[in-house]
Amino acid sequence: MHQRGYNVIATVRKAEDAILLQQLGITTTLLDLDHSLSIQQAINFSLDHFEGQIDALFNNAAYGQPGAVEDLTRDVLRQQFETNLFGTQELSNLVISQMRKQGHGRIIYNSSVLGLVSMSFRGAYNASKFALEGLIDTLRLELYDSNIHISLIEPGPILSDFRKNSFEKYQQNINRDQSVHKEIYLAMEQRLTKQGAAVPFTLPADTVVKKLIHALESKRPKIRYYVTFPTYLFTFLKRILPHRWLDYIIIKIQ
Numbered sequence: 001m002h003q004r005g006y007n008v009i010a011t012v013r014k015a016e017d018a019i020l021l022q023q024l025g026i027t028t029t030l031l032d033l034d035h036s037l038s039i040q041q042a043i044n045f046s047l048d049h050f051e052g053q054i055d056a057l058f059n060n061a062a063y064g065q066p067g068a069v070e071d072l073t074r075d076v077l078r079q080q081f082e083t084n085l086f087g088t089q090e091l092s093n094l095v096i097s098q099m100r101k102q103g104h105g106r107i108i109y110n111s112s113v114l115g116l117v118s119m120s121f122r123g124a125y126n127a128s129k130f131a132l133e134g135l136i137d138t139l140r141l142e143l144y145d146s147n148i149h150i151s152l153i154e155p156g157p158i159l160s161d162f163r164k165n166s167f168e169k170y171q172q173n174i175n176r177d178q179s180v181h182k183e184i185y186l187a188m189e190q191r192l193t194k195q196g197a198a199v200p201f202t203l204p205a206d207t208v209v210k211k212l213i214h215a216l217e218s219k220r221p222k223i224r225y226y227v228t229f230p231t232y233l234f235t236f237l238k239r240i241l242p243h244r245w246l247d248y249i250i251i252k253i254q
Contacts (some may be wrong), residue, residue: 033087
């Protein structure tokens with residue numbers, strides 16, 4: 001978006017992550033969605049930098065906590081929701097307040113195919129994305145006629161550090177050797193640590209950017225943008241198949 005001529009502020013959780021972005025001429029600010037003070041400071045910085053106007057927000061910060069639902073503690077689930085839902089919407093609400101003052105704005109949320117269908121051993125992430133989509137569907141209705149447009153991007157597998165970050169959370173929070181799912185976890189570890197694409201139909205991040213550009217620049221942005229073949233496929237199957245049939249297909253392919 002910076003290359004496209006947008007005045008961008010990129011947020012990072014660690015100061016060292018800002019170095020490469022700053023070398024490219026991109027303004028950065030620290031933001032940790034788990035902490036309200038950090039969110040408020042990032043908003044204040046952005047308003048000062050943009051001279052009191054924010055035209056768009058792209059919510060792209062999230063992580064996936066692997067693990068069987070029965071192996072997830074309350075604290076681990078809470079951590080997943082703090083980042084993927086609570087912090088994301090706290091930030092968005094502050095931006096909405098500014099957008100109402102200026103009379104326009106666009107907010108794009110990067111969700112997931114796992115906000116449409118669930119897959120095993122991704123329960124925390126599934127739940128956070130289902131909750132996000134429910135919240136945003138409601139928000140969109142409440143912002144009707146406000147000239148603030150809300151869109152969801154729903155990718156399937158994308159090349160990124162997502163699996164690397166997920167593996168770190170898996171190591172922190174899942175006790176493989178004391179779980180009845182130990183053998184499945186061993187196979188999961190191979191997938192999470194595999195270099196390059198781990199599953200078919202994985203696409204580069206540029207495919208998400210194309211949808212983001214449309215959501216920002218179209219006179220009539222879409223409510224939902226699907227990215228990758230699995231998202232289109234599962235959206236279709238969820239619409240036409242009985243629940244048990246869909247369960248069977250997901251169990252067989254994952």
